[in-house]
Amino acid sequence: MNKIAEETISACWVCGKVWKRKEYKEWFYFDGLTICKNHKYATKWYNATIKLGEQKLKYECGGK
Numbered sequence: 001m002n003k004i005a006e007e008t009i010s011a012c013w014v015c016g017k018v019w020k021r022k023e024y025k026e027w028f029y030f031d032g033l034t035i036c037k038n039h040k041y042a043t044k045w046y047n048a049t050i051k052l053g054e055q056k057l058k059y060e061c062g063g064k
Contacts, residue, residue: 010034014042 006020012019013033019026028035028046030053035042 012036012039014039 001007002022005020007021008018009021009027009029010032011017012027013035015036017034017036019034026037027036028042030046030049035045037043
């Protein structure tokens, strides 16, 4: 069995559930936070974090 797939990641910030890497379709991860996809507004939160990350990269790269 693949040891990496069996590794656990940080617990869900909302409910504390501990996920395995192989269950990647069930959770979001950004900047050290894990959130189960089934929580209300989880997708909205994740999309907003990606936008913030993109803005930060643009700022740090001089807007290029």
